[in-house]
Amino acid sequence: MLDRLLSHDRPRNRWLAMLLVAIVVGVALTPFIFPGTKALNVAAKVIVFIVLAASFDLLLGYTGIVSFAHTMFFGIGAYGIAIASTRLGPTWGALALGTAFALALSALLSLVIGLFSLRVKAIFFAMITLAVASAFLTLASQLSDFTGGEDGLTFKVPEALQPSTGYASGPVLGASIDGRLLSYYLLFVVALLLVLALLRIVNSPFGRVLQAIRENDFRAEAIGYRTVVYRTIANVVAALFATLAGVLLALWLRYNGPDTTLSFEIMLDVLLIVVIGGMGTIYGAVIGGVLLVLAQNYLQDVMKLAAAAVQDVPFLSQIVSPDRWLLWLGILFVLSVYWFPSGVVGRLRAMRKGGADRR
Amino acid sequence: MSAADALPKARFDALPLILIALIALAAWPAVGSTSTWVTLTVAGLAMGMIVFIAASGLTLVFGLMDVLNFGHSVFIALGAYVATSVLAVTAGWTSAASLLPTLGAVLLAMLAAMTLGGAIGLGFERVIVRPVYGQHLKQILVTLGGAIIGEELIKVVWGPAQIPLPLPDALRGSVLIGDAAVEKFRLVAVVVGLVVLVALLYTLNRTKIGLLIRAGVQDREMVESLGYRIRRLFVAVFAAGSALAGLGGCLWGMNQQIVVPQIGGQVNVLLFIVIIIGGLGSTLGCLVGALAVGLMTNYVGFLEPKLTMFSSIGLMVAVLVWRPQGLYPLAR
Numbered sequence: 114m115l116d117r118l119l120s121h122d123r124p125r126n127r128w129l130a131m132l133l134v135a136i137v138v139g140v141a142l143t144p145f146i147f148p149g150t151k152a153l154n155v156a157a158k159v160i161v162f163i164v165l166a167a168s169f170d171l172l173l174g175y176t177g178i179v180s181f182a183h184t185m186f187f188g189i190g191a192y193g194i195a196i197a198s199t200r201l202g203p204t205w206g207a208l209a210l211g212t213a214f215a216l217a218l219s220a221l222l223s224l225v226i227g228l229f230s231l232r233v234k235a236i237f238f239a240m241i242t243l244a245v246a247s248a249f250l251t252l253a254s255q256l257s258d259f260t261g262g263e264d265g266l267t268f269k270v271p272e273a274l275q276p277s278t279g280y281a282s283g284p285v286l287g288a289s290i291d292g293r294l295l296s297y298y299l300l301f302v303v304a305l306l307l308v309l310a311l312l313r314i315v316n317s318p319f320g321r322v323l324q325a326i327r328e329n330d331f332r333a334e335a336i337g338y339r340t341v342v343y344r345t346i347a348n349v350v351a352a353l354f355a356t357l358a359g360v361l362l363a364l365w366l367r368y369n370g371p372d373t374t375l376s377f378e379i380m381l382d383v384l385l386i387v388v389i390g391g392m393g394t395i396y397g398a399v400i401g402g403v404l405l406v407l408a409q410n411y412l413q414d415v416m417k418l419a420a421a422a423v424q425d426v427p428f429l430s431q432i433v434s435p436d437r438w439l440l441w442l443g444i445l446f447v448l449s450v451y452w453f454p455s456g457v458v459g460r461l462r463a464m465r466k467g468g469a470d471r472r
Numbered sequence: 473m474s475a476a477d478a479l480p481k482a483r484f485d486a487l488p489l490i491l492i493a494l495i496a497l498a499a500w501p502a503v504g505s506t507s508t509w510v511t512l513t514v515a516g517l518a519m520g521m522i523v524f525i526a527a528s529g530l531t532l533v534f535g536l537m538d539v540l541n542f543g544h545s546v547f548i549a550l551g552a553y554v555a556t557s558v559l560a561v562t563a564g565w566t567s568a569a570s571l572l573p574t575l576g577a578v579l580l581a582m583l584a585a586m587t588l589g590g591a592i593g594l595g596f597e598r599v600i601v602r603p604v605y606g607q608h609l610k611q612i613l614v615t616l617g618g619a620i621i622g623e624e625l626i627k628v629v630w631g632p633a634q635i636p637l638p639l640p641d642a643l644r645g646s647v648l649i650g651d652a653a654v655e656k657f658r659l660v661a662v663v664v665g666l667v668v669l670v671a672l673l674y675t676l677n678r679t680k681i682g683l684l685i686r687a688g689v690q691d692r693e694m695v696e697s698l699g700y701r702i703r704r705l706f707v708a709v710f711a712a713g714s715a716l717a718g719l720g721g722c723l724w725g726m727n728q729q730i731v732v733p734q735i736g737g738q739v740n741v742l743l744f745i746v747i748i749i750g751g752l753g754s755t756l757g758c759l760v761g762a763l764a765v766g767l768m769t770n771y772v773g774f775l776e777p778k779l780t781m782f783s784s785i786g787l788m789v790a791v792l793v794w795r796p797q798g799l800y801p802l803a804r
Contacts (some may be wrong), residue, residue: 179612229792235608236540237752240744244785247741251781377737381620388613431628440628443620450613451603 168354174393177327190359265370391456510652520766521665526720529713535753545736546622551721589718751798
């Protein structure tokens, strides 16, 4: 049963399996274990970023192509339901319509970009997507009648998901049972299904062809697989999953703006997650996502302590100042590309001792 | 018949040059007034020159070693920040409205930006680029990581806030050419761009090093088999490219008059568009692409400001439909 759910792609290491179980249980029980809005918001962000990074892993890790337009599709999803909800009011129909439109737009755009630029080198694709994504960012912040411009859009979600809707009179186990909690579990379940679906995709024959293309596209072509077609399909599928991640984020925040979904910083975050967690292993996105979002929200507190300790040293205090947390993740990123390109997951799997490999 | 005549000569492809003239001519009736058109054209050429300076290193490095440096943006930002520091130190020279000390200060800023850019470029090549030669995916990732680290280090040194970079008084304002007002700084940018262009063309076409670089772009292995260490050449080209990026960043910063840590990333998108238009690895293509993008941006910025960003992307798509490998594809 579990094996089928995981598409026979087990963690293959005891520590990794334990970590994953801990993450899933932790995220599932966050509203009850860690009270407070911040913890819940962080956990929701973890959920969304895991989906986003896992879909990016399909491109980067499994197909070996670098796309910088991934946040564009993320943004399309978020804007889809944001715009639909502002125009049509907070109904489920608006959400469905917005999601459908966003998916259609993402599919179309990713298809066009893919057909246009995936014929040639990986580098070319990276550059084209970078240009297209920055143009889209400009577009989103300039069409202010439609997208709310730089300020973004704040909208209402259907009543069942609103924080004011209570389902139980008193708090249960320290958490109030309201619409907010319901949306949290909606996010959790959808994200879980999406990640399992991605696992299914990468372990299907289609996923194997993608890996063959990553390893040696010339040979894959020679065997008879049309690499352009496979790459383009992978691009479209990844874009659709990213769109759904965007829908989840907007649903949780009840807000969307250029900086929340479209900015280049988010793209870098996703790259960091996938590379540090481990490319070509969907589990890497899970581990990396938790690491990065936690670092974003809590590493700064730790660094504040460190900065206070070396306050008087001129240069050092600058480097460990809490605003420079990205510097350390950047260094970690470069080091992981050099020395452990398969990331945390690859490292754990390579460890002899933990050999939970039952295959 | 001499030996030189016997060699088949490559025919010069002038069509892309006509493209630039076409863009300029098409904009004339659209803009309406001749004086505005001249102002915009000079502004476009100046911007094109700055972009060319910054992009030339990127395209040469790619042509020679197949390395696309996503960390190029760091050197642009570095150049702009060095300019703020140098111009702050030499504030005494630039306070007077006389031209000569001001130009001296600006020249000093440009030299400092180039030196620092080149020196850090050497280190960047050694630490970031060298370990991942020949692996495209890792190159993109690692140079991008280098860009993240570089941007953060710039924030450590200069602070995360934006720094104003006001033009010295002597370079403000404009001169009248006929009816058209041309900003003085644009003229400086065009002159500096021309100097760099001539120096680059001279080095590439008239010196032995240039010959080796061009040969290396055409066929690296052949040059290596003739006994030249192309790695060493590449390091020099990388450092020179970084120095030029520093120079370009210095000029770009003065053009924008405000410097933010993200400045490199913003320009980098433009540079990518330019070198894709020109054909990856081609220096001439880079120049033509930069001028075309510069002109296009300024005309469209005047006619329809909201479409500015799309004009260059539209141009790129149009060029790629016409010539899928860019204007001047490398012959290989």
